[in-house]
Amino acid sequence: xxxxxxxxxxxxxxxxxxxxxxxxxxxxxxxxxxxxxxxxxxxxxxxxxxxxxxxxxxxxxxxxxxxxxxxxxxxxxxxxxxxxxxxxxxxxxxxxxxxxxxxxxxxxxxxxxxxxxxxxxxxxxxxxxxxxxxxxxxxxxxxxxxxxxxxxxxxxxxxxxxxxxxxxxxxxxxxxxxxxxxxxxx
Amino acid sequence: xxxxxxxxxxxxxxxxxxxxxxxxxxxxxxxxxxxxxxxxxxxxxxxxxxxxxxxxxxxxxxxxxxxxxxxxxxxxxxxxxxxxxxxxxxxxxxxxxxxxxxxxxxxxxxxxxxxxxxxxxxxxxxxxxxxxxxxxxxxxxxxxxxxxxxxxxxxxxxxxxxxxxxxxxxxxxxxxxxxxxxxxxx
Numbered sequence: 001x002x003x004x005x006x007x008x009x010x011x012x013x014x015x016x017x018x019x020x021x022x023x024x025x026x027x028x029x030x031x032x033x034x035x036x037x038x039x040x041x042x043x044x045x046x047x048x049x050x051x052x053x054x055x056x057x058x059x060x061x062x063x064x065x066x067x068x069x070x071x072x073x074x075x076x077x078x079x080x081x082x083x084x085x086x087x088x089x090x091x092x093x094x095x096x097x098x099x100x101x102x103x104x105x106x107x108x109x110x111x112x113x114x115x116x117x118x119x120x121x122x123x124x125x126x127x128x129x130x131x132x133x134x135x136x137x138x139x140x141x142x143x144x145x146x147x148x149x150x151x152x153x154x155x156x157x158x159x160x161x162x163x164x165x166x167x168x169x170x171x172x173x174x175x176x177x178x179x180x181x182x183x184x185x186x
Numbered sequence: 187x188x189x190x191x192x193x194x195x196x197x198x199x200x201x202x203x204x205x206x207x208x209x210x211x212x213x214x215x216x217x218x219x220x221x222x223x224x225x226x227x228x229x230x231x232x233x234x235x236x237x238x239x240x241x242x243x244x245x246x247x248x249x250x251x252x253x254x255x256x257x258x259x260x261x262x263x264x265x266x267x268x269x270x271x272x273x274x275x276x277x278x279x280x281x282x283x284x285x286x287x288x289x290x291x292x293x294x295x296x297x298x299x300x301x302x303x304x305x306x307x308x309x310x311x312x313x314x315x316x317x318x319x320x321x322x323x324x325x326x327x328x329x330x331x332x333x334x335x336x337x338x339x340x341x342x343x344x345x346x347x348x349x350x351x352x353x354x355x356x357x358x359x360x361x362x363x364x365x366x367x368x369x370x371x372x
Binding site for chain 1: 198201202203204205222223224225226227228233235237261262264265267268269315316320322324340341342350353354355356358359360361362363364365366367368369370372
């Protein structure tokens with residue numbers, strides 16, 4: 001069961017640069033895509049930026065609903081992450097197509113993907129110039145969740161064998177998050 | 187010796203979400219800071235976003251020069267990365283203070299830090315609203331370089347024992363980039 005992450009600490013979930021899955025929904029339609037191009041923008045309230053191309057179905061749904069969810073897939077979901085990043089949800093429901101199990105968000109419409117490491121329910125802060133010119137969206141998290149196996153008490157911890165975040169390089173190649181270390185110990 | 191990375195592939199250098207060092211210079215003054223909050227914005231010409239707080243000395247220098255360099259430190263530079271991210275260059279030159287060796291950029295004023303994995307010389311695309319409201323800078327790379335030990339022919343490759351990128355979590359804790367894998371093989 002996911003645990004709730006205090007919003008003041010939610011930026012820690014994306015601080016290390018993982019690739020995310022973006023889910024969206026509006027009036028019964030839903031979609032999922034992958035986005036390596038995301039980062040943190042502010043601490044509290046926690047804001048993030050994410051790049052969503054104009055041609056995507058996701059773009060249509062997030063502009064209609066004003067919301068989206070960002071979630072961190074694990075290596076076990078790498079094949080899925082690459083697959084949903086390379087087809088459109090306009091013609092067929094990608095959740096059905098790829099048998100993606102979901103659970104309900106607490107504050108927004110978008111479904112959350114089971115098996116991820118963390119989830120951010122977000123509302124879009126409208127910035128039409130950024131959206132039109134750069135496909136750049138600024139969002140604010142309104143709820144945040146994490147799998148307590150890998151994140152609790154404000155910290156990531158990846159015990160031996162635990163699932164880890166993935167970081168897209170290009171063309172379906174990813175880095176897995178490696179060793180967690182403290183700069184002071186180097 | 188760094189090799190030049192074609193600009194059309196420069197976005198691959200930051201695609202996996204590493205923490206970067208930001209260097210800047212203007213009329214003989216120079217500075218360095220760390221920035222975990224960065225991501226790719228576009229392929230070609232390659233654009234990036236990076237968050238630079240209003241209170242930083244870096245902010246003063248990049249607004250005056252219109253340029254900055256982003257570079258990817260390795261784990262051997264983790265202690266340095268954390269250190270330069272937690273003090274100001276207004277009072278003392280951080281390069282001298284931390285004995286940071288540099289070499290010259292090809293197109294901009296900012297010095298480049300020796301021992302990094304890759305370097306992006308960038309010009310700022312002025313977006314006053316983003317800069318004022320969000321501390322968000324949009325930059326375009328005008329030259330890109332990489333250490334051929336870890337990046338060549340358009341790909342990262344980290345042979346056994348090679349230096350790897352680092353990904354800041356919080357408070358001086360970092361992930362090192364882990365195993366490189368293909369989603370199709372999972």
